[in-house]
Amino acid sequence: MDRSEKVLDCMTQSDMDFTSPEETIKCILLCEFHYTAGPKIVCQIPNDYISKEEFGLIHPYVIPKIEMQKTFLSVSMTDKKILGYAVRIDNKKYARNVFHFNICFVFHPTTRTIAYEPIIRKLSDHLLSLELTTKLLSQQSTNPVQLERLSKMLETARDEINTKKKCMLQDGSTVIPLCVIPLYNDKVHVQSHQAPVLLDKFYSYDFSQWDLTTLRIYPYMNGYNHIHRISQLSDVALEIVLECVRHLVIFEVALCLPVFQYSNVYRPTPKISMLAKCKELQQLAVRKCSRSDIKQARYSDIFRMYAYMTHGATLGELCVRFNPAGLNINERETVLFGLIHGLIRCVQKFPVSVKKNLFSHREENDTKINKPVPRENKKSLLKQTPGITTKTFNGTKSLDEICVTTGLSCKQLEEYLARDKHVIVLQR
Numbered sequence: 001m002d003r004s005e006k007v008l009d010c011m012t013q014s015d016m017d018f019t020s021p022e023e024t025i026k027c028i029l030l031c032e033f034h035y036t037a038g039p040k041i042v043c044q045i046p047n048d049y050i051s052k053e054e055f056g057l058i059h060p061y062v063i064p065k066i067e068m069q070k071t072f073l074s075v076s077m078t079d080k081k082i083l084g085y086a087v088r089i090d091n092k093k094y095a096r097n098v099f100h101f102n103i104c105f106v107f108h109p110t111t112r113t114i115a116y117e118p119i120i121r122k123l124s125d126h127l128l129s130l131e132l133t134t135k136l137l138s139q140q141s142t143n144p145v146q147l148e149r150l151s152k153m154l155e156t157a158r159d160e161i162n163t164k165k166k167c168m169l170q171d172g173s174t175v176i177p178l179c180v181i182p183l184y185n186d187k188v189h190v191q192s193h194q195a196p197v198l199l200d201k202f203y204s205y206d207f208s209q210w211d212l213t214t215l216r217i218y219p220y221m222n223g224y225n226h227i228h229r230i231s232q233l234s235d236v237a238l239e240i241v242l243e244c245v246r247h248l249v250i251f252e253v254a255l256c257l258p259v260f261q262y263s264n265v266y267r268p269t270p271k272i273s274m275l276a277k278c279k280e281l282q283q284l285a286v287r288k289c290s291r292s293d294i295k296q297a298r299y300s301d302i303f304r305m306y307a308y309m310t311h312g313a314t315l316g317e318l319c320v321r322f323n324p325a326g327l328n329i330n331e332r333e334t335v336l337f338g339l340i341h342g343l344i345r346c347v348q349k350f351p352v353s354v355k356k357n358l359f360s361h362r363e364e365n366d367t368k369i370n371k372p373v374p375r376e377n378k379k380s381l382l383k384q385t386p387g388i389t390t391k392t393f394n395g396t397k398s399l400d401e402i403c404v405t406t407g408l409s410c411k412q413l414e415e416y417l418a419r420d421k422h423v424i425v426l427q428r
Contacts, residue, residue, distance in 0.1 A: 024162040025116070026080065027106035028154045030127075031062050032137060035095035039063040042101075042140060043147060045155045049106065058082060063100050072117055082106050083113045085120045087128055094138065101137050103127060103154075112183060119161065119178045126176055190227065190246040192238060193404035194256040197223030197340065202253035213244045221245075223336045226259050228404050257339045258346040259400050260332060261410055262316035265347040265427070266309045272343050275303055281341070289334040297328045305334060306344060350426045351402070351417055352395040393423050 027049035030042045039059035044050060054077070055062075061075045062084055069088045074081055084104035090097065103123050105116055130136040140146040153171055157178060160167035166179040190196075198221050207215065213236060220230045227245060231238040248254035258264065275281055282299045290296040305322055313321075315335065324331040338344035392402060403410050417423050 023111045029104040031102045033063045033100035043151050081109045085124045115181045184250045188249050192228040193401040195226045196221045196245045266344045288337045291328045291330045301327045348398045351393040353393040
């Protein structure tokens, strides 16, 4: 186990559920509709895993009506789940002018079976081809050699998929590649004001495997450039960059983080306790957060900097207090490391327009005794900047998103919001 795997184990061990069963194929069934005996099990690996009584309850779903042919059907029972893909062959050479068969996988009842659907479809297509050319399925009852061939093929597929999650199934001169498809979270939303960063897993792939857009934008994905800026630096359309970054996040080789700013407020998460327990994570933090490899920062100073983020102080104020340069700490890399590993989070600010601000009376009293604002600054920022209206401050857009959309700096926007008594800023 390498260092990155040890760190991942430290970060996930406390959240793992050791009671969940293994997502393996418990049994493979090959069923058919016999012209005299009706639905029956031709073979099952291992033998007698499904009893005759159980099959009697599920056979209407294993050999379904014509409307459900070539459709994935799953049957959930008390202690198992069965996934099948029924196939019907219409031909006058059969006794009833039709032949039904179904290859089914049996799982634990809580298993997500969608990842195994392509495997079942491939096996069904291969068996369909064999039946059309050699009548392998319809004549197996009178040919023990064919039945043994089927059993051996299904047993090999089950064993290799359970151990390797993939199988190069060879049947004569035909090789069938079978692979369990990972379940990715495709409901990922990427926005132009987020700053993507590449994970170590990205560099484990051969660069020739990546598409041209990825190869063009990845040098700028450092966790500090937001996607809108990456689009400008790489001279690639924003929509293409957004879609490319979204795919990288789905494949778990990249993360999207808030834009780094010294005016940001960061808070530690419950995972900060893992930094105190996991030595591999401590060593990685020292290596990533130090300004120099010759004289590295101390782990205790890094942890203390994370811990003092609880008081709502901005990163700039923490730097003035701790002097990270004097402690050989790179504050930018420290924040980036904490966000990537979930040790800290950024407190986002969301401006909201209100009709009456109950908290503005103090500011109004202070304005009466302060010097008047210069005339050029009295103009409303809403009128000067296209894209900003009163509807912009609806509580759903963060300061980062508004700044990237309008081209304003965070300082300019915060100065305006501080003077507008009809806007309050929510933090979460």
